[in-house]
Amino acid sequence: MTTVAIPEKVERRRVPTRRRVSPLLVVLVAAAVIAVLTYTLPPFRNYQLATIGAYLCVTAGLTVLTGLNGQLSLGHGALMATGAYTLALMQNRFDMLVLGLAAAIVVTTAVGAIIGLAAARLRGPYLAGLTLAVAVVVPSITSTFDETFNSDQGLTVALEPPPGTIGVEQWQAWLCWGAALVTVLLLAYAIRGRFGRDLRAVRDDETAAKLAGVGVARTQVLAFVVSSACAGLAGALFAVLAQSVSPGAFPLTLSLFLLMAIVIGGLGRLSGAVIGAFLLVALPSVAQSIAEDAGSQRLEGNLALTFFGVVLVVVMLAAPGGLASLRFPTKQASLRFPTKKASLRFPRKKQKGQE
Amino acid sequence: MSGPRPPLLRIDGLSAGYGGAAPVLRDVSLTVESKQIVAVLGANGAGKTTLLRTVSGQLRSSAGRVVFDGVDLRGVKVERMVRHGIAHVPEGRGVVTELTVDENLQLGGLWRKPRPALDDIYDLFPALARRRGHLGHQLSGGERQMLAIGRALAAEPRLLLLDEPSLGLAPKITAQIMALLRDLRDRTGLAVLLVEQNVRSALSVADEGLVLSLGRVVTRNDAATLAGDADLRHAFLGF
Amino acid sequence: MDRFLYLTFDGLSRGAVYAAFALALVLIWRAARIVNFAQGAMAVATAYAGYSVANATGSYWLGFLTAVVAGLLLGAVVERVVMRFVDHSSPLNGVVVALGLVLIIQGVLGMIYGNEFRPVEAPFSRDAFLIGGVALLSRYDLFVFAAVGAVVVLLTLLFTRTPTGLRMRAAAFAPDVSRLLGVPVGGMLTLGWALAAAVGSLAGMLVLPTELGLHPNAMDLLFISAFTAAVLGGLDSPVGAVVGGLVVGLVLAYVSGYFGATVAPMAVLFLLVAVLLTRPAGLFAKAKARTA
Numbered sequence: 094m095t096t097v098a099i100p101e102k103v104e105r106r107r108v109p110t111r112r113r114v115s116p117l118l119v120v121l122v123a124a125a126v127i128a129v130l131t132y133t134l135p136p137f138r139n140y141q142l143a144t145i146g147a148y149l150c151v152t153a154g155l156t157v158l159t160g161l162n163g164q165l166s167l168g169h170g171a172l173m174a175t176g177a178y179t180l181a182l183m184q185n186r187f188d189m190l191v192l193g194l195a196a197a198i199v200v201t202t203a204v205g206a207i208i209g210l211a212a213a214r215l216r217g218p219y220l221a222g223l224t225l226a227v228a229v230v231v232p233s234i235t236s237t238f239d240e241t242f243n244s245d246q247g248l249t250v251a252l253e254p255p256p257g258t259i260g261v262e263q264w265q266a267w268l269c270w271g272a273a274l275v276t277v278l279l280l281a282y283a284i285r286g287r288f289g290r291d292l293r294a295v296r297d298d299e300t301a302a303k304l305a306g307v308g309v310a311r312t313q314v315l316a317f318v319v320s321s322a323c324a325g326l327a328g329a330l331f332a333v334l335a336q337s338v339s340p341g342a343f344p345l346t347l348s349l350f351l352l353m354a355i356v357i358g359g360l361g362r363l364s365g366a367v368i369g370a371f372l373l374v375a376l377p378s379v380a381q382s383i384a385e386d387a388g389s390q391r392l393e394g395n396l397a398l399t400f401f402g403v404v405l406v407v408v409m410l411a412a413p414g415g416l417a418s419l420r421f422p423t424k425q426a427s428l429r430f431p432t433k434k435a436s437l438r439f440p441r442k443k444q445k446g447q448e
Numbered sequence: 449m450s451g452p453r454p455p456l457l458r459i460d461g462l463s464a465g466y467g468g469a470a471p472v473l474r475d476v477s478l479t480v481e482s483k484q485i486v487a488v489l490g491a492n493g494a495g496k497t498t499l500l501r502t503v504s505g506q507l508r509s510s511a512g513r514v515v516f517d518g519v520d521l522r523g524v525k526v527e528r529m530v531r532h533g534i535a536h537v538p539e540g541r542g543v544v545t546e547l548t549v550d551e552n553l554q555l556g557g558l559w560r561k562p563r564p565a566l567d568d569i570y571d572l573f574p575a576l577a578r579r580r581g582h583l584g585h586q587l588s589g590g591e592r593q594m595l596a597i598g599r600a601l602a603a604e605p606r607l608l609l610l611d612e613p614s615l616g617l618a619p620k621i622t623a624q625i626m627a628l629l630r631d632l633r634d635r636t637g638l639a640v641l642l643v644e645q646n647v648r649s650a651l652s653v654a655d656e657g658l659v660l661s662l663g664r665v666v667t668r669n670d671a672a673t674l675a676g677d678a679d680l681r682h683a684f685l686g687f
Numbered sequence: 688m689d690r691f692l693y694l695t696f697d698g699l700s701r702g703a704v705y706a707a708f709a710l711a712l713v714l715i716w717r718a719a720r721i722v723n724f725a726q727g728a729m730a731v732a733t734a735y736a737g738y739s740v741a742n743a744t745g746s747y748w749l750g751f752l753t754a755v756v757a758g759l760l761l762g763a764v765v766e767r768v769v770m771r772f773v774d775h776s777s778p779l780n781g782v783v784v785a786l787g788l789v790l791i792i793q794g795v796l797g798m799i800y801g802n803e804f805r806p807v808e809a810p811f812s813r814d815a816f817l818i819g820g821v822a823l824l825s826r827y828d829l830f831v832f833a834a835v836g837a838v839v840v841l842l843t844l845l846f847t848r849t850p851t852g853l854r855m856r857a858a859a860f861a862p863d864v865s866r867l868l869g870v871p872v873g874g875m876l877t878l879g880w881a882l883a884a885a886v887g888s889l890a891g892m893l894v895l896p897t898e899l900g901l902h903p904n905a906m907d908l909l910f911i912s913a914f915t916a917a918v919l920g921g922l923d924s925p926v927g928a929v930v931g932g933l934v935v936g937l938v939l940a941y942v943s944g945y946f947g948a949t950v951a952p953m954a955v956l957f958l959l960v961a962v963l964l965t966r967p968a969g970l971f972a973k974a975k976a977r978t979a
Contacts, residue, residue, distance in 0.1 A: 163779075165779050165783070167786070211963065211964055214963070214964065215963055217777075217778035217779060217782070218721075218722035218724075218778055218781075219918070219963060219967065221722070221779070221782045222722065222724075222911075222914045222918065222959070223959060223960065223963055225724065225910075226915070226955065226956050226959050227956065229907045229910075230911070230952040230955065230956040233949065233952040236949045237947075237949045237950055237953065345904070346790065349786050349789065349790055352783065352786065356783065389798075390801075391797060391798050391799075391800075391802075392798055394797065394802075395793075395794045395795075395796075395797030395798045396794065397794070398790050398793055398797065399790065399791050399794030399795055399798070401787075401790050401794075402789070402791030402792075403787075404787075405783065405786070405787030405790065406769060406784055406787035406788065409773070409780060409783055409784045409787065410769070410772045410773065410784070412774075506863070506867075526866040527870060527871050527872065529869070530867070530869035531869060538864065538867065542861065542863075542864035542867070543864075544860050544861045544864060544865070545860075546856070547856065547857060547860065551853055551856075551857075554853060555853060555854075555857050555865070555870070556868055558850050558853065558854065558868070558869065559868075559869040563850075599868065603869070
């Protein structure tokens with residue numbers, strides 16, 4: 094009697110796999126929509142659109158790391174700072190944007206590889222603690238080496254104006270979304286195949302993954318490296334957007350915001366990364382207009398902070414299995430992760446009738 | 449066994465489970481009197497442990513009643529059970545391995561005022577007295593079982609729920625424990641609901657036995673009769 | 688040599704504060720298997736409460752008391768209202784919820800008090816006495832040692848000598864069995880959080896006069912240092928937390944003293960990395976590597 098339900102479950106688990114649209118098609122459609130948008134939106138909205146694109150680079154990478162591979166990183170704000178400062182230094186020396194972007198990705202990837210090597214040996218709160226330390230400490234490096242990084246004032250980024258009559262904001266939107274869509278496309282193809290399977294296998298059960306021949310540490314380091322590259326690119330784009338870099342632009346809260354974005358977007362889906370990136374721009378914007386209406390300077394920024402925190406806590410408490418259940422559509426989640434609480438809450442009342 | 453007084457523990461039509469497809473216990477009824485040892489027998493998965501867990505409130509019942517000394521136990525929280533006079537020694541003994549022997553025993557009587565002296569317990573288990581200051585994880589299997597039972601007795605319960613005390617123990621130690629139960633019953637009037645896989649030793653000490661199979665009571669009789677019923681033994685008890 | 692002695696005492700004084708804060712982390716880890724990443728933010732919140740009371744009444748000590756009591760309350764509330772409902776299937780869930788609390792607390796504090804630094808006065812002089820011609824200790828350092836020492840002694844007595852302490856330990860080690868023995872496990876958990884938060888608040892009050900001042904982010908670095916201390920001691924061990932705290936304090940004092948204060952945060956990071964990679968279970972570990 095007790096085993097009747099099991100084969101059914103196994104069948105169900107296989108269902109939600111292949112019903113996929115080609116990522117290339119999605120990206121092409123998105124590119125077209127964005128392009129049209131940039132011609133219709135006013136400059137400020139274009140700037141916000143560009144910011145969403147920049148955020149998307151990093152949230153897509155984090156989706157792979159946290160959502161698919163189960164590693165929590167609070168250090169991606171610091172990795173973005175790495176990318177941003179690299180771009181600033183390169184740009185001010187060579188004045189070639191492509192070179193700066195490439196260097197930002199390379200340098201951040203290298204830094205990410207170092208953290209990733211350590212991270213692959215750590216789990217849960219230890220990994221969170223280490224990456225949190227990275228997030229808190231890295232901005233202070235700008236004061237330690239103030240001749241290079243100019244301390245709290247930061248650096249300005251000299252950029253050539255865009256060619257012709259194109260507005261700066263429109264050009265920024267193109268740049269950011271171009272980068273974001275390429276990132277998403279590459280990630281989408283990467284996680285389709287073996288790499289994606291390995292990521293999930295390691296996340297779900299390390300021992301089982303090891304037995305199945307998946308290199309656990311290798312997969313984890315690779316996931317960290319990939320997401321670091323994404324963060325470096327995003328940081329570089331932020332430097333382009335703000336035309337300056339300073340440690341204040343990459344506080345600990347930035348890393349926490351990124352975490353919130355991917356948790357709310359639905360862990361482990363690139364579409365969730367898009368939602369998360371959108372919320373990262375939309376929510377502060379809403380909060381700011383509320384603060385302006387209220388005429389309170391203290392509300393500004395802090396309202397968004399509180400709002401993000403509340404959303405994060407509520408989402409985590411409302412999801413029955415915590416992070417794990419956010420990875421799947423709710424139906425499968427309840428099948429895969431039956432919690433004790435849920436089972437105690439619904440005692441079967443029909444036994445007598447069944448007899 | 450039904451005298452003019454109501455029994456100490458009365459279970460009526462009890463069903464319970466873990467929220468899965470089928471309930472583990474179905475319509476179980478039984479009584480335990482004061483000064484009586486009732487053995488619950490049955491194969492793996494028959495629902496023996498579930499029965500004890502439901503009585504002590506760790507598991508919610510889905511139907512039926514559990515009445516202890518006139519109190520309906522369904523509304524009583526696990527941590528209040530001991531105050532009603534019910535002590536549960538879980539399977540695998542449940543010694544807190546990070547605490548010392550003495551601390552484990554103290555824990556058993558902590559809710560009582562004034563706190564009991566543990567001398568009586570140490571008298572019952574001289575082996576424990578020698579290891580007062582040792583941590584739980586330094587004890588042997590037999591010592592752990594004694595500690596778990598001793599800790600339950602420190603609460604001076606009227607009903608002891610005992611889950612597989614013989615698990616993993618040498619026959620000699622099992623026999624000691626069974627003798628101790630008999631002695632406690634006779635001396636203090638303790639009632640015991642004893643879950644056992646080891647049918648022989650359980651029936652050697654029990655007054656009554658009942659057999660669970662797939663969550664139902666299939667038979668109930670006095671211990672001697674059960675031990676002598678060859679058909680039953682073959683069908684449900686496997687010896 | 689004089690400088691070395693001075694830095695040593697300075698390090699022990701800092702280390703005492705880290706030890707207290709690490710102790711708070713360890714208390715909650717032992718009770719709930721959660722590293723309370725909100726500990727720093729919670730300590731800041733209670734410090735603001737103490738700051739307000741001290742300003743209104745003009746009494747530092749009333750403010751100090753307020754902060755510690757507010758810590759007790761805040762710890763209990765956080766456990767009862769939020770942490771109790773966190774799913775424990777993955778240790779990350781608790782971490783993420785705690786980080787959400789950090790955002791909420793910092794946001795709310797910013798809205799109430801604004802984001803500027805508010806200098807906090809020390810109740811005693813921070814000028815060092817001259818002992819044999821060498822500046823070693825200030826009155827404030829002595830106060831720090833006394834306060835942290837008192838906390839350590841009181842917690843030790845509580846956990847080893849009182850029935851409540853025994854209940855708390857049992858509830859942490861074996862909740863199911865403890866319940867059967869009549870221990871109110873939920874209540875013990877709440878008490879554990881309350882105590883830990885109060886200790887964290889006390890550490891926060893002690894560190895403030897030595898830092899730039901009160902600010903919603905004021906305890907970020909304290910948290911990192913204390914986390915390093917707790918990991919150094921093995922997360923599970925209160926003794927380890929105290930020793931770890933002193934070690935981290937000394938390292939930071941020497942690094943700031945000889946290489947400049949701006950290098951100190953990096954030194955913490957390096958220390959944390961070194962510990963995690965070489966002795967992941969802490970210096971006093973007998974158990975296996977940490978995977979939880």
